[in-house]
Amino acid sequence: MITPDRSQSAARRMLAKLMKPLVTLFGCLALFIPMPMLLAATVEYDLTIAWQEMNFTGRMVKALTVNGQLPGPPLRFTQGDHAVIRVHNQLDEETSIHWHGILLPNAMDGVPFVTFPPIAPGKTFIYEFDLRQSGTYWYHSHTMLQEQRGLYGALVIAPKDGNAFDRLRDHVVVLSDWTDEDAGSVLHTLKRGSEWYSLQKGSGQSVLGAARLGMLDAYFSRELQRMPPMDLADVYYDRFLLNGAQQQSLAAQPGEKIRLRVIAGSATTFFYVQFAGGPLQIIAADGQPVQPFTEQRLLIGVAETYDVIITMPADGSFEFRATAHDGSGQASLWLGTGPRHNAADIPYPNLYSSMSGLSLKRVLALTPGGSMGMSGTEVRAGKFDQPGMNGMDGMKEMEHGAMPQDAGEMNLAGMASAPEMKHAGHDIAGVAHENMSSDKALNGHPGLGMPTHEQPAAPGSIWLRLLAEDVSSKAPLAADGMSPERPWPPYDKLRAVQPTAFDPDKPVREIRMTLDGDMERYVWFLNNKPLSAADHIEIKRGEVVRFIMINRTMMHHPMHLHGHFFRVLNAQDEYSPLKHTVDVAPMTTTVIEFAAEEFGDWFFHCHLLYHMESGMARLVHYHDFTPDAATAAVRQHLYHDPFHLYGRVDLMSPMAHGAVVYANTRHIFSAEWQVGWQRVDDLHWEVTPAYDYYLNRFASVFAGIDLEGAGNHVEKHEGIFGLRYLLPLNIASRAWVDTAGEFQFAVSKHLELTPRLAVFSEAEYDTGERWEIRAGATCLLAKHFSLIGQWHSRFGWGGGLRWQF
Ligand SMILES: [Cu+2]
Known part of the structure; x- marks a missing residue:
């Protein structure tokens, strides 16, 4: 199927035949013919995209393949070649292929709704472009979550003169x-919020785990500052390939x-x-x-x-x-x-280690940015415009805290120093480890019969291990990005082979953007807005565009700009390296700049697939550029912000309780309900449907109706208006006034004792009524089920099952 049509060789042979008698005559003349004209060849590929049953874990599941392969076949070219790639869609859904890192005409970039309409089922799209560069690149689907299912492959371009x-x-x-899980289901699980993936990975965090490591102070100072537990990845994977x-x-x-x-x-x-x-x-x-x-x-x-x-x-x-x-x-x-000879094991990340010092200012901050030490006012004032660690106001005296002011000293602190340190006490290379059986290791079947995850022997007591695997049960541990054993990307060492600095006389457009997000609701933003709610970034031909990216989250975000190479401003000054994707590490600033010379509409986004799908993306638009009519007609689909439905039901002996949520990035429709029958004469019920407008991770405003009754008698029906706000220590709070002038205030808090076992309490005070309190514990059994036991001030003791969907 994969037939690179090397018409190049045929053309060359013919050319050689013709040239032979003339070579003496025109030998000197030929020197003046530009090389690309002599060597330019058309290289063609046919790529067929289809579903295929594959087996990675011991069970057959449907995967997306290119020419029957996963990854797709490597495509090889030589710089100067003319590529013709026919992509045949044999799926029952849309698809696309994007050429990652390739400089090409805008319409060939392969991003649905940005540069072309998606490739419809049964249709073929022919990509055609000249290869202006050389090096190692790749291609992947840019349609929904298809990349997770296998649509990717290598693209290698040999240089003309190697x-x-x-x-x-x-x-x-x-x-x-x-x-093996369907990618749509993965996104759904992330949206509804679940401890399940971290439990499966053994990266859960808990009070007992922190206590075991003697890190309770770090655990509670994080809670106090309302940060979510840090993890380095959101999803549990069955295999790495x-x-x-x-x-x-x-x-x-x-x-x-x-x-x-x-x-x-x-x-x-x-x-x-x-x-x-x-x-x-x-x-x-x-x-x-x-x-x-x-x-x-x-x-x-x-x-x-x-x-x-x-x-x-x-x-x-x-x-x-x-x-x-x-x-x-x-x-x-x-x-x-x-x-x-096995490669050395890498210490497990100590997710408890906090990157920031505790300060009252951050505990009492009104916004999530402020609690990270990077408030909107300080961002606008340019306080974080230099590359390096941010939000370290609690640690000013420490060496990582100092913010270099001189551009020549720009330095991703922590990244730069780490690789220079000795790999003390850890023999990196050539050490044979016994933890993998050699004959098992090469059985030739991908993923079959293989030990998935080698776990080092866990210290600590057996009963804790039975409850759950926790970060604290791994050994050895090292702080990510802080320990030389767990370095961040080596950006400060990347030095271009020739100067990359731009003409200082060119106009510079500076665009500052914060990278924000909410792990709990799983929404991701640039400048606190998702793609669906944002304007494009407008730039002009001929200028130098500088992006100042300020990460106010605890996650890494690999940011990718289509159609351009950008300079990553680092310690190498005018030799700053050229890249197309750059990791913006947690709570750091990264500055990139590029020459705006590639006319078109280009996508710019976090390359974590689920972050991109959840809003962390923008369109970069050249002033005066107009997409073709077909693309313009479907452009609006780019800004689609789908709703997700999820909820939970607690079914217990004295009562039932539940919530159902229908939400997109900004709008949340929900209904909370409870029914109790124990210790009351008649069935007592309450339903509160509401609409929330989400402001940020801390706050949302809402309006709704509060309905209460006993049996089939409605006792109360009032309109309610209120605010939900996250208080220090990650205590959720809610306050409302109703149309009868009554006021209600509620707080709730849950705490993981172990990754499976959590305790919770909720208290509600209503001026028209009285206190209502419930407290209890849950034990996570499976992705959708937990055991729950509680005491409720009105309905008494009880237990049952929680179902989450
Ligand atoms: Cu991201």
């Missing part, structure tokens, strides 16, 4: 994450140098990569060459690519290992034959 590195043997390594398998092998000769083209084609997973046979020599990032440097351990952000050279030691089989950033799994490539 250097010594280009003469080495190369091997493409596509890293990805796989879940390297070229579609959990284990792969490659023949290699002792002493051989091999160029690995590493592509993070994952939906949400960052990977640490490491080679058991020695350090990695990094020669390119995002396809662009950099001054070579070595690294023992490299963190690759989602959608980034790195070209690394490895040198095979004398003899044996050496592991090139990709470990998921959150420590929940890994995939390996085994190079060479002979005795096996």
